[in-house]
Amino acid sequence: MINAKGYAADTPTTNLAPWNFKRREVGPLDVQFDILYCGVCHSDLHQIRNEWFAGIFPMVPGHEIVGKVVKVGKQVTKFNIGDLAAVGCLVDSCRTCDNCKVGLEQYCLNGGVGTYNSRAKDGTPTYGGYSNTIVVHQDFVLSVSEKLSLPAVAPLLCAGITTYSPLRYWKVGKGHKLAVLGLGGLGHMGVKFGVAFGAEVTVLSTSASKEDDAKKLGAHKFIVTSDSKQTKNVKGYFDFILDTVSAPHDFKLYLSMLKTNGTHIMVGIPPEPNRVPTFSLMDGRKSLAASGIGGLPETQEMLDYCAEHNIVSDIEMIDIKDIHKAYDRMVKGDVRYRFVIDMATL
Numbered sequence: 001m002i003n004a005k006g007y008a009a010d011t012p013t014t015n016l017a018p019w020n021f022k023r024r025e026v027g028p029l030d031v032q033f034d035i036l037y038c039g040v041c042h043s044d045l046h047q048i049r050n051e052w053f054a055g056i057f058p059m060v061p062g063h064e065i066v067g068k069v070v071k072v073g074k075q076v077t078k079f080n081i082g083d084l085a086a087v088g089c090l091v092d093s094c095r096t097c098d099n100c101k102v103g104l105e106q107y108c109l110n111g112g113v114g115t116y117n118s119r120a121k122d123g124t125p126t127y128g129g130y131s132n133t134i135v136v137h138q139d140f141v142l143s144v145s146e147k148l149s150l151p152a153v154a155p156l157l158c159a160g161i162t163t164y165s166p167l168r169y170w171k172v173g174k175g176h177k178l179a180v181l182g183l184g185g186l187g188h189m190g191v192k193f194g195v196a197f198g199a200e201v202t203v204l205s206t207s208a209s210k211e212d213d214a215k216k217l218g219a220h221k222f223i224v225t226s227d228s229k230q231t232k233n234v235k236g237y238f239d240f241i242l243d244t245v246s247a248p249h250d251f252k253l254y255l256s257m258l259k260t261n262g263t264h265i266m267v268g269i270p271p272e273p274n275r276v277p278t279f280s281l282m283d284g285r286k287s288l289a290a291s292g293i294g295g296l297p298e299t300q301e302m303l304d305y306c307a308e309h310n311i312v313s314d315i316e317m318i319d320i321k322d323i324h325k326a327y328d329r330m331v332k333g334d335v336r337y338r339f340v341i342d343m344a345t346l
């Protein structure tokens with residue numbers, strides 16, 4: 001076994017603290033890489049606090065992982081020692097179901113294996129990227145271009161693919177009016193991709209102070225959702241809403257902003273089930289949909305697209321000891337626009 005160190009939550013009510021643990025030996029098809037940076041996703045906080053379901057503790061969160069390969073198994077063909085490598089939210093899946101066969105491992109019918117708070121096929125818990133090193137089957141390790149700033153690439157592994165995938169699936173682009181609801185980690189990537197794909201992008205935000213940032217990110221319009229004068233102007237306006245909100249929110253208000261036949265795509269996952277008035281959907285034959293991260297082929301496609309178009313996340317680098325200060329700011333919506341842990345501080 002390989003000695004590893006990281007930050008773990010012992011229980012859902014305790015804060016993360018340093019923890020030593022073991023990773024599996026590098027198997028014939030495994031890649032081991034030393035983690036240089038790990039992004040901080042709101043899902044990390046939802047999970048260490050058991051906000052979605054009862055988790056597996058101790059829990060080492062983190063699924064926006066980038067680093068440098070230090071060891072490869074004998075049969076590994078995709079990576080060499082010294083290569084940059086990345087891992088997102090998945091480290092394994094059944095590989096045989098209808099979804100896995102077409103690269104939709106995130107929807108594995110037999111349940112994929114999450115990077116943390118999950119169990120590998122042998123039943124052992126998985127531990128995430130708030131740690132110094134990781135061992136993953138080469139099929140679930142992604143290649144990263146040397147061209148981009150590595151810490152700013154880390155958030156692409158979750159915030160990036162989670163927004164890229166639905167925008168691609170619904171073919172959002174030229175001629176579409178896209179609203180991005182919530183300007184946080186996911187939201188700011190949704191803006192960047194929406195703009196890159198040619199849509200007219202409007203940010204719907206609770207934070208008036210984010211207007212200048214939204215425009216710098218490329219958004220064409222900005223609306224403060226608590227200002228009814230502003231929201232009235234976009235009644236029946238959008239083809240799509242990409243909803244990244246992590247807390248309960250008012251679907252009646254947002255659905256009223258969709259055109260007839262418009263689609264409200266949820267990627268945010270509030271702890272409680274959403275309350276959606278049927279009337280708000282019926283009035284204009286609107287669709288409510290949701291999308292989860294992305295499969296391995298599409299995640300690589302997104303990373304390659306970002307390298308080609310020079311797209312990275314806007315980040316604030318933190319020391320790992322400050323992780324709870326970062327969570328507190330994230331909960332207040334004060335994230336600009338993704339915290340990334342410098343793993344050298346571990």
Ligand code: NAP
Pocket residue numbers: 040041042043044046158159162181182183184185186187204205206207210244245246247248249266267268269270291292293330331333334335337
């Ligand atoms: P984040 O950085 O905290 O961003 C969420 C943003 O939502 C906030 O910055 C804030 O933006 C807005 N917001 C927060 N509370 C709100 C409220 N009560 N009403 C309206 N808006 C509110 O979080 P994130 O990392 O982007 O993650 C967002 C959500 O997506 C989380 O629930 C996370 O678990 C989920 N997620 C889902 C997937 C998936 O596969 N579907 C993948 C990753 C994450 P403003 O200040 O602009 O209002």
Ligand code: ZN
Pocket residue numbers: 041042043044063089158159
């Ligand atoms: Zn995430």
Ligand code: ZN
Pocket residue numbers: 093094095096097098099100101105107108109110111
């Ligand atoms: Zn499967």
